[in-house]
Amino acid sequence: MIPERSPRRPHFGSFAEMPLSLENQRFCDKLAPSFLPQPVQHNEQYVLKVLEDVGVVTRPQIDSARSRLNGEPGVLDILINDGVVSEVDISRTLAAQAHMDWIDISSMLIPPQVINQIRGEDARRFKVIPVAFGETGLVVAVGNPLDMDTMDSLSFLLQRELELVCTSPRKINEALIKYYGTADEAADVLQKKIGEDIDLGLEFGEGAEPAAVDEADAPIVRLVSMLLIEAHRAGASDIHLEPLDKKFRVRFRIDGVLQEMQAPPKRLQSAIVSRLKIMTGSMSIAEKRLPQDGRIQVKIKKKPIDLRVSTIPTNHGESVVMRLLDKASLKLGLPELGFLSDDQETFERLIKLPDGILLVTGPTGSGKTTTLYACLHYINKPDRKIITVEEPIEYQMAGINQVQVNPEIGMTFPAALRSMLRQAPNIIMIGEIRDLETASISTNASLTGHLVFSTLHTNDAPSAVARLIDLGVQPFLVASSVRAVVAQRLVRRLCNNCKQPGELSDTELRALQIERGQISEAQVMKPVGCEQCRQIGYKGRMGIFEIFVIDDEVRQMINKRTSTFILRQKAREVGMRTLREDGVRKVLAGLTSAEEVISITVGDVS
Numbered sequence: 001m002i003p004e005r006s007p008r009r010p011h012f013g014s015f016a017e018m019p020l021s022l023e024n025q026r027f028c029d030k031l032a033p034s035f036l037p038q039p040v041q042h043n044e045q046y047v048l049k050v051l052e053d054v055g056v057v058t059r060p061q062i063d064s065a066r067s068r069l070n071g072e073p074g075v076l077d078i079l080i081n082d083g084v085v086s087e088v089d090i091s092r093t094l095a096a097q098a099h100m101d102w103i104d105i106s107s108m109l110i111p112p113q114v115i116n117q118i119r120g121e122d123a124r125r126f127k128v129i130p131v132a133f134g135e136t137g138l139v140v141a142v143g144n145p146l147d148m149d150t151m152d153s154l155s156f157l158l159q160r161e162l163e164l165v166c167t168s169p170r171k172i173n174e175a176l177i178k179y180y181g182t183a184d185e186a187a188d189v190l191q192k193k194i195g196e197d198i199d200l201g202l203e204f205g206e207g208a209e210p211a212a213v214d215e216a217d218a219p220i221v222r223l224v225s226m227l228l229i230e231a232h233r234a235g236a237s238d239i240h241l242e243p244l245d246k247k248f249r250v251r252f253r254i255d256g257v258l259q260e261m262q263a264p265p266k267r268l269q270s271a272i273v274s275r276l277k278i279m280t281g282s283m284s285i286a287e288k289r290l291p292q293d294g295r296i297q298v299k300i301k302k303k304p305i306d307l308r309v310s311t312i313p314t315n316h317g318e319s320v321v322m323r324l325l326d327k328a329s330l331k332l333g334l335p336e337l338g339f340l341s342d343d344q345e346t347f348e349r350l351i352k353l354p355d356g357i358l359l360v361t362g363p364t365g366s367g368k369t370t371t372l373y374a375c376l377h378y379i380n381k382p383d384r385k386i387i388t389v390e391e392p393i394e395y396q397m398a399g400i401n402q403v404q405v406n407p408e409i410g411m412t413f414p415a416a417l418r419s420m421l422r423q424a425p426n427i428i429m430i431g432e433i434r435d436l437e438t439a440s441i442s443t444n445a446s447l448t449g450h451l452v453f454s455t456l457h458t459n460d461a462p463s464a465v466a467r468l469i470d471l472g473v474q475p476f477l478v479a480s481s482v483r484a485v486v487a488q489r490l491v492r493r494l495c496n497n498c499k500q501p502g503e504l505s506d507t508e509l510r511a512l513q514i515e516r517g518q519i520s521e522a523q524v525m526k527p528v529g530c531e532q533c534r535q536i537g538y539k540g541r542m543g544i545f546e547i548f549v550i551d552d553e554v555r556q557m558i559n560k561r562t563s564t565f566i567l568r569q570k571a572r573e574v575g576m577r578t579l580r581e582d583g584v585r586k587v588l589a590g591l592t593s594a595e596e597v598i599s600i601t602v603g604d605v606s
Contacts, residue, residue, distance in 0.1 A: 095166035120180035137161030143169035243317030287596030338542030356483035461548035490536035522588035
């Protein structure tokens with residue numbers, strides 16, 4: 001068992017001493033080479049004896065490691081590589097021997113005013129990290145609690161008292177990179193996570209010319225490249241670079257949830273943002289007061305990836321959001337969307353209709369566009385002409401004519417639609433119905449023998465009828481043209497590698513409006529976490545759906561301008577399952593968790 005001192009909480013903010021004066025620092029720098037000792041290594045024999053005395057390792061284990069000793073590494077390194085003891089075990093044991101507290105600095109966010117108390121070159125020389133202002137001096141984390149001579153030299157250099165705490169040397173090195181590091185070092189951290197096999201080719205945005213990279217800028221170029229690779233490897237849909245008061249936060253949106261990543265040093269913030277602007281070829285690095293938009297095309301392991309880049313000025317600098325669009329990795333099969341067998345059968349029947357409008361509704365980020373692409377992929381046959389009008393074209397599909405909206409030259413949704421109809425298509429896909437003109441053309445197209453797919457921003461399926469009428473479409477046209485409305489949300493899938501059987505709590509049963517007796521044969525699973533899912537417990541996402549089929553009785557109700565509430569009641573009477581009810585089925589099938597469904601859907605009103 002590793003001995004451990006009772007924890008003592010460092011006092012943060014009791015006073016804020018200023019760094020050394022320039023004259024005093026220059027004086028110490030001048031003397032430093034002549035009298036400052038370099039940090040010494042642990043005396044291995046002493047450390048092994050301590051570890052043996054406290055029972056962390058045994059004599060046979062030490063002898064076995066020594067018998068395999070062949071120059072470098074040492075006995076301690078062999079024991080660590082064999083998994084007999086960890087670096088943290090050694091560090092905690094030595095801290096206890098030195099009557100020193102042990103802390104985990106990797107879980108701390110050290111304020112800049114504390115970090116600034118020791119210059120970067122001094123922190124590297126002495127292998128220390130300042131962590132807080134203590135009651136009697138500066139609290140400093142050290143990796144070698146036995147080297148008190150070096151700590152005395154640091155105290156003399158700083159001209160102040162030090163309160164020492166201990167952490168592992170590895171955590172010291174990571175903190176040195178985090179708080180004092182260069183762009184090259186930050187890129188090295190990412191490269192270790194990604195691996196050595198890196199194949200990144202950058203293609204500049206439209207109108208940009210490839211420019212030679214200055215030697216001074218090369219570390220930033222490498223850091224940005226590593227950041228993009230790591231985001232793609234993690235399956236992120238968005239990269240958020242957010243300038244905060246004390247740090248430059250980096251977050252990836254993975255499976256719809258933002259996850260904080262290793263942050264580069266705050267001082268690299270401006271250089272990183274400028275590099276991204278240069279890569280777009282259309283954004284100005286001089287303009288920092290106005291929002292800007294651009295696009296970047298990169299190849300990661302020869303796979304083309306598009307990034308939509310948006311910047312906006314904030315009080316601590318420019319915030320950057322990049323949307324990753326992987327054109328080659330989109331799964332376009334209906335089963336991958338998350339339909340259960342009965343809903344998939346209904347959906348396949350609807351998208352095979354010869355005419356009419358099929359609407360997919362939901363908020364931004366709910367997977368509407370992905371569902372539309374899956375529909376087109378399913379019905380894309382050589383005997384059918386399919387044309388889409390989109391803003392922007394997110395994924396390229398073979399055999400389909402895709403039109404990009406460009407309002408600056410007059411290519412709006414209505415203008416594109418009018419021209420498309422003269423191309424005699426069988427099937428039309430409209431990215432979104434936003435105004436009366438687009439809605440009217442879509443309605444007329446459906447009534448003249450075209451099958452139209454489009455999206456609307458509504459919270460549920462029946463609300464789409466009211467939304468079209470609010471835009472100005474006559475109720476009888478809505479009733480005649482709309483064949484069905486599909487509302488959807490995205491929930492995270494449980495990781496198949498680590499999910500385990502679980503039970504629903506009474507609170508979850510009440511929220512899902514089911515009785516415990518109804519789930520006796522259910523396969524309820526719970527998230528656990530493993531390396532494959534980054535210890536989250538979820539991997540990938542799936543849809544939950546609400547399919548509202550417009551029949552003759554519903555058409556009569558639409559003609560009479562029946563309220564959405566009554567339409568919803570009627571839809572449920574004829575068999576429409578709500579979003580939450582579909583989510584419950586997937587919880588009981590062990591595909592997702594109750595927590596996911598409850599958080600993403602609204603309780604059903606009887």
